[in-house]
Amino acid sequence: DAGVxxxxxxxxxxRGQQVTLRCSPKSGHDxxxxxxxxxxxxxxxxxxxxxxxxxxxxNFPDRFSGHQFPNYxxxxxxxxxxxxxxxxxxxxxxxxxxxxxVVGEFGPGTxxxxx
Amino acid sequence: AQSVSQHNHHVxxxxxxxxxxxxxxxxxxxxxxxxxxxxxxxxxxxxxxxxSGDPLVKGIKGFEAEFIKSKFSxxxxxxxxxxxxxxxxxxxxxxxxxxxxxxxxxxxxxxIIKP
Numbered sequence: 001d002a003g004v005x006x007x008x009x010x011x012x013x014x015r016g017q018q019v020t021l022r023c024s025p026k027s028g029h030d031x032x033x034x035x036x037x038x039x040x041x042x043x044x045x046x047x048x049x050x051x052x053x054x055x056x057x058x059n060f061p062d063r064f065s066g067h068q069f070p071n072y073x074x075x076x077x078x079x080x081x082x083x084x085x086x087x088x089x090x091x092x093x094x095x096x097x098x099x100x101x102v103v104g105e106f107g108p109g110t111x112x113x114x115x
Numbered sequence: 116a117q118s119v120s121q122h123n124h125h126v127x128x129x130x131x132x133x134x135x136x137x138x139x140x141x142x143x144x145x146x147x148x149x150x151x152x153x154x155x156x157x158x159x160x161x162x163x164x165x166x167s168g169d170p171l172v173k174g175i176k177g178f179e180a181e182f183i184k185s186k187f188s189x190x191x192x193x194x195x196x197x198x199x200x201x202x203x204x205x206x207x208x209x210x211x212x213x214x215x216x217x218x219x220x221x222x223x224x225x226x227i228i229k230p
Contacts, residue, residue, distance in 0.1 A: 004158075033216070042119070042205050042220030043159075056216050090159070101216040102147055102209045106159040 002027065004093050004107035012113045013081050021076040021110045025093030031055075031101050032074040034066060035090040037109070043090055049074050050096045078112075086114045117142045119208050121221035128196055129229050136191040136224050138206030147209040148189040149218065150180055154202045162204070165189065176200070198230045 005024045013019050025032055031050045035043035045058035049068035068074045072093075078085055088111050092104025122137035140146065150162040163174025170182040180191045189206060206221040 040222065042207070042222050043218075044220070045217045048216050058217060092159075102218060103149075103161065103164060104218075105161075106151075108158045 004029075004091055004105055006089075006091050006107040006110050008110060009108070010111045010113075012115060015081055015083060015114055017081050018077065018079045019081060019112060021078075021089050021091075021112070022073065023076070023091030023093070023107060024073045025091075026105050029093035029095055029105070030072050031094045031096040032068060032072065033092045033094070033101075033104055034074070034076045035092065036060070036085075037088040037090055039087070046076070048101065050101070055101075081114045083114050086112060088112075117208065117210060117219050119206055119219050119221040121204075121206055121224050123224050124222065125225045125227070127227045127229065130198055131195050134191070134193040134196045134200070134226070136204055136206075136226070138189045138191065138221060140187050140189070140206075140208040140219070142187075142208065142210045145211040147211065148180070148182055149207040149209070150174065150178070150189075150191050151205045151207060152202050153205070153223075159205070162191070196226075196228050198228045200226060201228045202226060 007022045033048040034046040037043040047057040048055045052068045063079045065077045088109045090109045091107045094104045118141045120139045148165040151159045152162045153159050165172045165182050173179045203223045203225050205223045207218040
């Protein structure tokens with residue numbers, strides 16, 4: 001049973017460009033959360049998608065947007081990249097009801113470097 | 116704003132030593148509490164969680180944590196560590212409220228076990 005998968009593994013972009021990161025949830029999970037983890041820090045919640053809608057958003061600017069598809073997979077888009085967007089981007093999947101949404105299973109992450 | 120503090124950024128212990136990693140949070144209401152672990156080269160894994168009930172929670176691999184509400188703490192313990200416990204440990208908190216699925220994370224503690 002495949003767990004959470006993310007692509008690509010690594011990505012290098014130039015300041016001002018746009019990037020799309022992808023996540024496939026664990027089989028049976030219907031909710032996807034995205035986190036940003038800067039070097040030496042804990043993850044920071046970006047947003048959570050459930051039933052193809054953004055259910056909750058953390059303290060991130062509108063440059064960060066997302067999408068969830070009918071098969072529950074998700075994309076994270078970041079526009080107008082800044083050097084400070086360099087980080088590990090983590091996807092976590094979970095069940096959407098009860099206490100499920102807060103107990104995520106994490107993917108390996110996408111390492112984004114902005115130059 | 117809510118925050119989570121992990122007191123030690125780096126801990127070095129010898130095998131068979133006892134472990135206690137501190138975690139304090141700032142939120143006066145009801146919380147769900149988590150410890151996650153990231154072994155070298157692997158992704159984040161749930162170690163244990165507290166939702167309600169017995170404040171002493173047992174997790175995988177012999178770890179346990181105690182929720183002390185009066186101290187806003189959720190410290191992680193293990194009576195005898197092994198070399199394989201070398202990893203980074205993260206404490207995370209979810210504050211119960213309407214439609215709140217966000218985890219607030221500590222900065223992590225890097226644990227090195229000397230063989």
